[in-house]
Amino acid sequence: MIKYLGSKRTLLPGLAAIFLALPEVRSVLDVFSGTARVGHMAKGLGLRVIANDHNAYSATLARCYVESDAEAVAVEAARLIAELNGLPGRAGYFTATFCERSRYFQPKNGARVDAIRDQIAAWALPPPLESVLLVSLMEAADRVDSTTGVQMAFLKQWAPRAHKELSLRLPAVLPRAVAGPGLALQLDAAAAVAHPAVTGGGLDVAYLDPPYNQHKYLGNYHIWETLVRWDAPEVYGVACKRVDCRSRASAYNGRSAAAPALRALIEAMPARHLVVSFSDEGFITAEELASMLATRGEVLTLEVDFKRYVGAKIGIHNPRGEKVGTVSHLRNRERIFVVTEDAGRLRRALAASPAVAPWLADRAV
Numbered sequence: 521m522i523k524y525l526g527s528k529r530t531l532l533p534g535l536a537a538i539f540l541a542l543p544e545v546r547s548v549l550d551v552f553s554g555t556a557r558v559g560h561m562a563k564g565l566g567l568r569v570i571a572n573d574h575n576a577y578s579a580t581l582a583r584c585y586v587e588s589d590a591e592a593v594a595v596e597a598a599r600l601i602a603e604l605n606g607l608p609g610r611a612g613y614f615t616a617t618f619c620e621r622s623r624y625f626q627p628k629n630g631a632r633v634d635a636i637r638d639q640i641a642a643w644a645l646p647p648p649l650e651s652v653l654l655v656s657l658m659e660a661a662d663r664v665d666s667t668t669g670v671q672m673a674f675l676k677q678w679a680p681r682a683h684k685e686l687s688l689r690l691p692a693v694l695p696r697a698v699a700g701p702g703l704a705l706q707l708d709a710a711a712a713v714a715h716p717a718v719t720g721g722g723l724d725v726a727y728l729d730p731p732y733n734q735h736k737y738l739g740n741y742h743i744w745e746t747l748v749r750w751d752a753p754e755v756y757g758v759a760c761k762r763v764d765c766r767s768r769a770s771a772y773n774g775r776s777a778a779a780p781a782l783r784a785l786i787e788a789m790p791a792r793h794l795v796v797s798f799s800d801e802g803f804i805t806a807e808e809l810a811s812m813l814a815t816r817g818e819v820l821t822l823e824v825d826f827k828r829y830v831g832a833k834i835g836i837h838n839p840r841g842e843k844v845g846t847v848s849h850l851r852n853r854e855r856i857f858v859v860t861e862d863a864g865r866l867r868r869a870l871a872a873s874p875a876v877a878p879w880l881a882d883r884a885v
Contacts, residue, residue: 522659539565547567550586552709553573556578563694580658581658588649607636656689661686664681665681723791734774
């Protein structure tokens with residue numbers, strides 16, 4: 521999957537253990553799905569998954585990894601990917617914007633992206649199959665980019681991987697889950713919680729991993745949004761961000777709006793259990809979040825130590841490479857709050873899990 525700030529890749533074994541330890545779980549709603557890693561993991565456990573995100577690139581990742589089933593799309597997707605890999609490059613908007621006006625990709629790879637994306641659009645495929653091809657292209661471009669992992673800027677010198685040839689692969693699409701077909705939504709979080717597929721009954725677990733500060737994922741990954749939408753937007757600045765990065769806002773990116781929005785979402789959630797990830801660098805304190813969640817049941821708090829994003833070091837230098845600041849800290853903590861009927865029983869069950877036991881040390885919230 522693509523490089524992603526805030527990715528839960530390293531947490532997946534622990535989250536899987538939590539989902540399996542909760543009683544009688546067959547369905548999961550991932551409200552802020554991002555790269556769909558958590559939804560993909562839950563589908564692999566056999567659970568019915570609904571994944572939601574308001575950004576188009578995230579919804580496409582979820583359509584590929586949660587909604588699409590291997591038995592329905594894999595053979596045809598593999599055939600089409602082989603055809604796309606044989607296309608010669610043809611420079612267009614993508615090359616001009618992200619390879620010439622900026623330096624995210626080598627022009628040879630930008631031209632391939634232009635040609636492949638145009639062909640995918642021309643085929644007018646069913647959404648599940650199209651999503652698999654779009655994710656294949658997104659991941660191929662991610663393997664040859666020249667960034668530190670976010671698209672706020674590009675490296676002054678080409679990253680070694682940028683010199684490689686762009687090549688598509690079949691994404692790791694899973695068979696249909698035993699508990700039922702998955703679904704991808706592209707809605708605001710509050711609208712997703714009110715969607716009939718969510719409110720229709722039987723939702724067991726809601727997983728919430730909301731944005732925790734002012735940094736918008738749209739701004740961090742604007743190239744993927746443009747690649748999926750293929751709308752040739754007007755851009756601004758050295759980073760060539762889409763102009764709608766200025767106008768598309770989320771309450772969760774606002775210091776004063778984040779807590780009321782999350783509180784309302786928690787109150788409206790039609791799920792028996794809640795699992796919430798939140799960083800200690802967020803606008804909402806652990807005490808505030810635990811208090812919100814306590815209205816829904818007993819709360820078990822887990823804590824994970826993380827190495828901070830590489831930009832924590834890079835960001836103290838100006839564009840000329842001169843050191844202009846000091847590193848404040850290189851580690852941060854992710855807290856995972858689990859709301860269930862019997863937190864004590866859950867704690868005892870998770871104490872036997874090698875993936876979760878290290879998160880269970882008694883700490884003050």
